Amino acid sequence: MDWKEDQQWLDMVEKNLYPPKQFVFEKEIEKLLKEYDFGNKRVLDYGCGAGKVGLLAKKAGANVIGVDVSEILLSVAKERIAVERLSTQKTGFDDDYFDFIFCFMVLHVVPDPVLVIQELSRVLKPSGKLLFAIVHPFSVSWDENETYSFDQSQYFYKQKRKWTFHLKNNKSFQADYFHRPLSFYYSAFSSYFVINRIDEPTLPTRFFHSKKYAPIEYLFGTASKVVCGDNS
């Protein structure tokens, strides 16, 4: 199990070479995290990458552990948060262990998100919260001028696609991801979580050559665990 774009992702994150649209992601994450009290809470950052989001929760008082499949990314993340390497979707944590789980920009890069969602539900406390983000299924393709295009005819197909990151240093790289329609994610979540909220932040049009649209890039959500049992 690996993520082959990890070195390029690391270079982008560590050298602050994000494309402008990435700032929307950062702003949204900061806004979302401010809504919760992380003091002395246990947080799992699943697919933590270089650990930057986990670090925000740590600074807010949480005990954070990041897990990831990438040795390269974990070697940097461990300077920020506690980390463990994953070799399968299964973590070694006890049932009902975490108060919060972050799963930012991971579900669309894994081949079987249902297995991940199931595992996240297992290790989340019944009162816990899952905070997640994916590439929005209505997200756009970019040419080198960052021009908007969305091909509706392909929406319902589950496909491997490429996301292009046009970096500030005029270089770019591509990363594979899985496009899946919204109904796929809804069904994948529904046996394990109740989705409490969905946010669809639009990108500022000033970043794009075409001013006609306010394009969407990310879908953010929060979810609570489905707790089975006697409700009487």
Ligand SMILES: C[S@@+](CC[C@H](N)C(=O)[O-])C[C@H]1O[C@@H](n2cnc3c(N)ncnc32)[C@H](O)[C@@H]1O
């Ligand atoms: C797009 S990066 C997002 C990193 C970080 N969560 C963030 O928001 O900055 C995707 C991350 O998912 C990790 N990843 C890929 N496959 C995974 C899997 N099967 N289980 C856990 N993490 C995985 C990658 O190594 C990478 O760190």
